[in-house]
Amino acid sequence: MYRIRFHGRGGQGIKTAGRILGTAFFEEGFEVQDAPIYGAERRGAPMFAYVRAARAPIQERGVITHPDLVVVADETLVPVPAANLMLGVTADTVLLLNSGETPDTWRQRLNTGATVIALPVADAITDRAALPHIGTRCTGAAARLLGVISRAALERALRTELRALDDASLKANLDEAFRAFDAMAAHEGVVHEGAAISARAYEAPDWTDLPFEPARVAAPDIFAPATSVQVRTGLWRTMRPVIDYAHCHRCVWVCSTLCPDSAIHVRADGAPEIDYEHCKGCLVCAAVCPPHAIQAVPEHEAAKIEAGGAG
């Protein structure tokens, strides 16, 4: 059975990516199971989709804990614990990352023996409307890595799953998918069908007897204030607002008040400061800044500048 997990963010077309791949398998005569998994969280929040395909009816269900292929549509998910990218990844797994960085860099960074393949990001994405293409690109690449999906089956699947799109968007998505499909030619068939999960030798669950705990502990109550600041919603960001302090008028009641996420505070010197740990990158601040002193920079470029010490 092929077990494939797609990781991305809400709004990147991950659910559709899973369905395209599922349909492509189905077109090739496989039995298929595909589903998205998302919490009630939002656009920009981590989510994933999975696809199983086999020649016989599939009885496994739910989360894939023994993946053959893990597709990471958004590299900024790597440090996000909730994304749980590396769940069940072994030396037999193939990791496909949508990233400008090299496979070696990722192998080291992730400290993994898995086969890592990078799908170079097309261009710097500055137009957020282009984001839905990410899913289709990843699907195109994944189809080639599997080696059992023809170009024709992929196209039929794309046309089926994207039938609601207008002609121009459909063409853009088809182009993206095929460019990725072609780019992966050298890796065709690198993903192998995983074996059944053996009952002969397995790691037993460490079950425990839940002890009784009094209600003051065991009720879903929170006794500390503002614990949400521990959630780093800054990781949702694809575009980063950057303040040009030379042009900032210090009219903080504009940006600081209008930031939906309370992520712009006012420094002691009266200047605004963006809390990048929590800024989700909505860019409301850039849109409302009276002197236009806030610029939007693609997150991976901003991160590069930061790493280079130029920020």
Place this chain on the structure above:
Amino acid sequence: MNRQLLTGNAAAAWGARLAQVDYVPAFPITPQTEIIETLARWFERGEMTGRLTMLESEHSMVTAAAAAAATGVRVFTATSSQGLLYAMEMVFTVPGWRAPFVLVNVSRGLASPITLESDHNDVLATRDSGFLQVHCATCQEVLDHVLLAYRIAEDSRVRLPVIVNLDGFTLSFTREPVDLPAAEAVQQFLPPFDPQNVRFRASKPVSQAVAVLAGSPYSYFRYETHLAAQQALSVLDEIAEQFFQAFGRRTGPLATYRSEDADMVFVMIGAGATKACEAADRLREAGVAAGVVRPRWLRPYPAAALRAALAGKKAVAVIDQDLSMGQGGVLHAELAAALYGMPNAPMLASIIGGLGGRNIPPEEFYEIAKRMLGFAARGETPPPQLLFTERELRQVRKLQAIAVVERKELGEKP
């Protein structure tokens, strides 16, 4: 001792008054209404301090009850039948708040067809909610169990809301002598509610009843609620002993009547069970060793006590005043689960009777005993039996005939 004739509804109201409840969110429904009317009068006259607030639905009423309990006051409320079901979303929601309060349910059959008299489908619909539930057989038990319910609900080892159930009409509107305990004695038995750290105060902010979005923390909170409900059994034993010391009346998860040496045992809950006790007396006079086992508490479920009480009996007949369509009697199924695999398990029979207040006359108890012992002697288990006679069927036929005649009068064909 102050012995008075009180209805079950009055006994429930007196329980709330003696417990010195602070707050009563209320909504009327037959046959419960008298309880809130009585309490409203006492609040108005200043005989109770605190507040009674009329809500616009039972759904809101249970919400307000739990929210007030979560704010740290002692709360009492009451409903019945359709009202309990209208509140059902919140009945399943608020036990997870772990805010204790007492809800009296006056049992009444559920629609459709809508009816007024008692059976237990309303309260049994709450059995998986996290509310504890206790079933009363006398007006005295109603008063006693309101007091006991507060002790158990508020105990830091439990912290769950409790439903005290009494049968509509057969208890709610029926007067019996009731010992009204002295207020001082009640205050000693039931000290003021200590909400511990679960309450709203400006100086101690808390977020209560927050969401979880994953199966693991959800399992933890749900299972902890289950453990607390189970733990209520041992807490109950302890508190029942204190209750006996204070008021001289025995209580506990199970009431047994002449069951120790019985060959044949009736299992029933609620007021109908006293009729089974009467039948057991008469059966013994007729040479049949009959007895009664009556679970007072259904949540927590006293499985071990039931096993001990029923081990070695020849025949046990569960008389369910409820019906799970497509399955049968709810209490029968639960008891079968409790007795399963027990080496000296009795023959267990299912009787459905008393739906919508349908009377169970003594002769039916006698006949059940006779037939069940016959089956047991042959090593057989009978199929479920509905208590319904030829004569009743003839009556229904007459009603149906009238129903058709009315249609004819409207010019339609039957």
Place this chain on the structure above:
Amino acid sequence: MSDAIRRMKDLPSTHLLGTGTPMCAGCGGLEALHQIYDVLGTNTVFVNAAGCMTLLSVYPFTPFRGSWLYTAMACAPAGAQGVRDALDILLTSKRLPPEDDLQTIVLTGDGAAYGMGLSSTSAAIDRNLDFLYICYDNEGYGNTGQQSSPATPHAAQTATNTGSRGFPGYKKDLFGIWAAHRPAYVATVIGAEPLDLAKKIEKAKSLRGPRLILALAPCPTGWDFDPAESVEIGRLAVRSGVWPLKEYIDGKVIHNHVPHPRAPVEEYLKTQGRFAHLFSPERNDALLGEIQAHIDAYWAAVNK
């Protein structure tokens, strides 16, 4: 917190509401809520109904520095009743020092406020409950993917109205329904107009009894626009007269801002994907005209 907010400069930038919530980037509801929270302060208990903002508090994370209670979709006002009654009982019996008292706040979306929770709301107003109801109105069941709610505007496409005419109904007048109960205070606000909002919250805070703050909440996800446009769309809602900023107090309705000149409603509609079918593949002049006429009629009545 300042004693009186008169100018933009006076707006508090305390940001009492914590960051790190799971609301969507650019959420107009969250934008309003954090501004409201800065004025109300932390001596509050927010009683919440099922909706997007239920997810503000997901164990063990909460952005609140004050208190919170989640109830269910239909009954947040009843939860507020229970909390308020309990606090009153504790105060009267001297079991709660006055400084430990809390303002009782209800927080719901439009699904609860205009629909499922309307009965419990109406009854809470009937009982003259001392509470402040905050509704973040994103004009649809946003938490489930923007199906039509009783707050959905005419012609908007929703997940349940995908046809070329959009939603056939008209947005319910919740302001009017509240005002008909003769409560202490009713006001419309929007996060994009923070000064107007802060003044109204200050006023609401100074009053007792049932009070409604109805906040239009531009919703990038449900209305289909770029999150950066959230504030501009909010301002356009006011400029075009779609969202009148008004108050009900002492039996009278006061419009705080009469847009003049009033922008054509098209300017507002064009910004959102949910109205795109009115412009493409071809302009639907009839429907556009109808929407404009509705707004014109509203303001004609106001200016009379």
